[in-house]
Amino acid sequence: MNARVLAAVNVHVLACDYDGTIADGGRCSTEIARALTRVRESGRKVLLVTGRMLPDLRAVCPDVDHLFDAVVAENGALLYFPESREAKVLGDPPEPALIEELRRRGVPFDVGSSIIATVEAYAEAALAAIRETGVERTLVFNKGALMLLPGGVTKGTGLEAALTVLALSPHNSIGIGDAENDHAFLAMSECAVAVADAIPALRERADYVTRAPGSRGVIEFIEEHLVNDLVELMPRLTRHRLILGESDDREPVTISPHATRLLIVGPSASGKSTLTGLLVERLVESGRSVLLIDPEGDYQTFAEIERVVVLGGSSERALPTPDELRQLLHQPRTSLVLNLSAMSRAEKVAYATKALSAVAFVRSTTGLPHWLILDEAHHIAPADGSPVVDLLRGGAESLCMITLAVTDLAPDVRVLPNVVAATELEAFAATVRTAAAGGTAPTLSGGPLAQGEIAIAWLGPEPRAWRFRLAKRRVQHRRHVRKYTEGELPPDRSFYFRGPAGALNLRAANLVRFVELAEGVDEQTWAWHLKQHDYSTWALQEIKDEGLATALKEVEDAGLEPAESRRRALDAIRARYAV
Template structure:
């Protein structure tokens, strides 16, 4: 019997059907998964004219199918369906069977369990690995007194598994009475006449999640298919849900779309669509990430996209990236942030590896990313600027392999992309994979980023008064003409958004704002390694010295030891306030330093003391505190 499903989730909306011409379905399901037409784009991301790229990374990595009434017809799976399952596995994807049957009963009627990577039996209560024959209960055994009470009430058509107790209608009344009389935390799940009793909260969705955790896969990368009441939770939990043509009407309402074929024929149809189109056949709004709001409505990016966020320093690029990270968390996407400057060490919902004094290791990052529910910030602040591309390339090689195997992390956020993927390095030395979808690159200098990386960009968000120049610089770097619409006047709080296609011109949008209060991250400037162009140089009169301060702590140490003449030379020239304003990006510190510079009554010892106090007040103490 198939596993029963709860009906306690969101309200149902129209189902989406396949069309005869092979185009993506047009109607979507629940409000939370409204169609791509509701996201403010003229067409879905995969229908956009996108830059030519190598074969795309697989997005839907696994199929989870119900057994009775879905894959099987009266308990039997056809040879055609078995061949379709084999074709699916040959693509490198995974197969999971999710059924309400008890395992011995399933093995009796279905001798091909070895086709599946995992089997979730007893409606989510038992995991079975066909390759090792390991059985792993994920729910407690049924209380003996409950089974005895049912039999005492005349329920003779009874089956007892490792966790499940199953019977048929109309014995649900006796089961409910027994549960209440004994005060048990059990619930009844229906499945086309079957009555299944399980511990509260155990269903096909929870069982599938437990199986996927062992396989290091995310629910977002799974397509599920079913037919009966006990499949509602399963279909809602996955990245895409399908219903075979013989499914109950309520199940079709829950699904993203209904298949044309019944039972095994429907599963075969689904498999062919996944192999042929992958993400494109089910691009529902669950996978869309809103970046902002335009005149025509919300503007979003999707897993096939590569977004470039560009603009001058201090204009809000990392703020937008933070807002996008929040949207990714809301959508259950896993993300990994490459953070060369220490701007994201306080990012909510993510674990930071590395700091200004400790360099991260590949093993640390990969161990965290092995858990689909864990987001990671990789801080490269402890590396010298020249060391960062090599570290990034080495780590990217492993992460690309992880993405090819699991589809995760779903999104990579690469800050200061010109540091990590500099233009002079070729794609081989950067270890860039053929497909770079699901990536957000952030930079001040698009022309300093590897052309190979830029060629994959599908959309650009340009911030600040120099947004036009940023898009023009990007276009020059990839050898394309700038888009139309750059000359139009825009409001001060608007961002230029351009999707690289043959039809769309630049839009003016208001971008998402982060909910979390972003702290100014002091480690970047207090302990990190600022680049040569951002460091302070104590040179003194006639350039007698050349002492480089690559962070604020080093600045204070050098300032304490240099002679008065060198200190005064830079003080009277206003060099300290200029560095604080232009390179550190702290106007308040710059203003305080300018006041000290202008006070001619201060002797060198006193001016040093006041500048040092101003720096330590803002940076040194916070940098040593735990965030």
């Protein structure tokens, strides 16, 4: 497979208002029709988001079935899909009592499937009619027009419903408009564009304002930016940046969700997974989708996060086949964690290669998943190479890799990052020098990083580096849960109950076996290891769980009777692991 297939297209949807945006004087020109057709021919979807009723739209735009993949009509209250000719009403029909009251008050109006349309001169009379009848309707202005909509219905809710049907994400969409009722759908689009003659409030909130007015501005935007997949505009989309923590001067430290290739490095149990977990939480909270490949089973607790599905490991939910994975990745708001901890190293590489091939296929058509995260990346892209390297190399998509040291990765992967984060300064400096690949490598001054402190550097044209304190996570991290509870550590990392005279040689290759043996050994053997601080040392050095080690050391230092110390030590283990 061509490695560049992982370079996902950012924009898969162009959502346009009609009057004043793609239509001048109520009609679409030949030039705008050609421009919209070119967008569709590029594989992207074109959606119309309008306040007009469908019959009225057909009268002024006879080519509606040929220009658009979906129509959000009646200001979000009606969906129409030209290919299937299917229409779906999203709002309640106009209330007979309200219609009668509007007539009694002399308000001229048109009635749609859900909308009631009039002009702004009758706003007071319309509001009085709503109050009189007690119905739930919202007044929405559109320059000189006035719409009475069911509560909660906007162009934004209509666009979201259309994207759900198409299995696409608003984070891969551009919204273009000109008037008051366009705020809602532009706000939910990843890039909000206002044409030059849009109302001032819309221009002020837009990410980009065209130089030309109306349809000429839309054509300008398509030719200058959409064709380039928004590469030049990405730095402007600052409203989407994700907060990771704050610096010493209490300034927020943020990262862009767009075209970021992040490498996180540092020694074991130093906080890399905490940073990774925070990043995933921020991405999921923002409505983005994530695929996290988890070689060691570190992220089982992510099943507690809404819209995150954990598959593999020791759970009954088996890893998906490539075909099943492609289907799962087509769900815009669903994130996946693939736990490979039950596999051998060779099996992990083989499965990751198939998974990344599936990602490449889905990203080329939908832009999903928005982020690919490779924990313990040295397992699947090691220094001596693997098929995964070819799939990663040259991609521009958002990617996060986590490893112990940059030298553990394949040479071609070491130079992919444009952002480096580290939990230890020596690893930070070495990684920044390597990733900068001869460019300027930003440096950090000061002493060692404190607990919970991260070093981060942005590479490229304006390199810079910061120290910051990590924000708190919602879901607490538990390291290598399956590996240390059910897997088997090598002999030199196992715990041995030997006793003061070395009369025993009972090997515990995991925590399950440790608990079994600890419950059965005699008090003299238990107390001897307790006095030697063997339990906390093993937890820190081999299980690599600082929290467990601290809890065990407190038991070791408490001067307890053997039975009580044994009970408390095993309780500390059971509080953290399913043993």
